[in-house]
Amino acid sequence: MRTHVLPRRSLLAVTLAAVAAPALAQPARPKRVVATFTVLADMAQNVAGTAVLVESLTRPGAEIHDYEPTPLDVVRAQAADLVLWNGLGLERWFERFFSRVNGVRDAVLTLGITPVGIGGGPYANQPNPHAWMSPTLALIYVENIRRALTAVEPQHEAAFQANATAYAAQIRAVDARLRERLATIPAERRVLATCEGAFSYLTRDYGMREAYLWPINSEDEGSPRQVRALIDAVRRSRVPAVFCESTVNDRPMRQVARETGARFGGVLYVDSLTGPDGAAPTYLKLLEANAETILRGLTAAPAAR
Structure with missing residues (x-):
């Protein structure tokens, strides 16, 4: 059986061409967002759509106030491009936890909300952190999420805006139904x-x-x-x-x-x-x-x- 052998000059040309050819472009890794609990993760996913991967640190059914982060949670946050948290004292563990994460953006989603004060007990006059339970205030969460996502992935700004607008309309529709029913x-x-x-x-x-x-x-x-x-x-x-x-x-x-x-x-x-x-x-x-x-x-x- 004859084996075809390239002439020396042809072999050199092929080798040089291979070296000069640009490497195949690798697909960009999608940005990753970690939220402190499932409600925020769901809100963020609605705004992110398919452009960004969103996950929650806590699993469904977990209690958020005194959650005890694991070493794996730190790893997950460190690998993220953005961490979303509620603030207003909800995640009492968060600041200590996040101090172990370096160089990752974070966004507090209650920015711009005037909180209701707690009426009595050891937390008297501190802010009630459960602002997402108001659909009206949830619209502020949605806008804060949109801004935070745009800051880390500006090329998808138009998609984030469209998703946020559509999601806000759904929240307003639910609010109207609740107002009618509870009345x-x-x-x-x-x-x-x-x-x-x-x-x-x-x-x-x-x-x-x-x-x-x-x-x-x-x-x-x-x-x-x-x-x-x-x-x-x-x-x-x-x-x-x-x-x-x-x-x-x-x-x-x-x-x-x-x-x-x-x-x-x-x-x-x-x-x-x-x-x-x-x-x-x-x-x-x-x-x-x-x-x-x-x-x-x-x-x-x-x-x-």
Whole structure:
């Protein structure tokens, strides 16, 4: 069998051409964004679309206030191009955590929001950090996300703007539905009694009153004093149903229900989304699921007392 051999001059020409040819361009690595919890990650993904990879440090169902970051979380944040966090004291662990991350941009998403103050207890007069529970304030989150994404990936500015505009329209539509639905609750029943005082912004938006066991999720949850104070408030206002959030133990609130004759109205979602098969897999679903649970609990026929 004959083997074809290139003449020496032809072989040299091929070699020189190969050296001179530009290397094949490698596809650019998509920018990565890490958010501190699932609600922010979902908001960011809606604005980012397919241009940026978004992930949450915490998993669905995790409690965010006293989350304990792992070494892997530090690695994930260090590999990101942008870290998004809520601020207003929500992530009490964040500044210590982020001090271990070098050279990565961050953005606090409550910038520009005037917070509601916490009414009492050890956190009195500190800002209530749960501003995303107001759809109106969620629009500020969306704009802050758009700006932060544009800063790290300016070539996709038009896409981010279009996505943010479309997402803001969806939030406004949900807000309108919630306003209409919650307005049907009779005035004397418009008291939202929950485990954590995480609904100050929602109750302000929809003309309700708020009662709760503890102001902020912490190590001091469901103390005898807190339970007794809420029992008195529920009896005084004849609250028909009480609720608790998905990320905390509902036992103290069930005690309130037993001792007052109020119903346990169900689970509300605040600090975390659910998995895809749950009631609140997205921020918009979270708002709608909460509204339906509140509506059912506060409009049902009164329980015997």
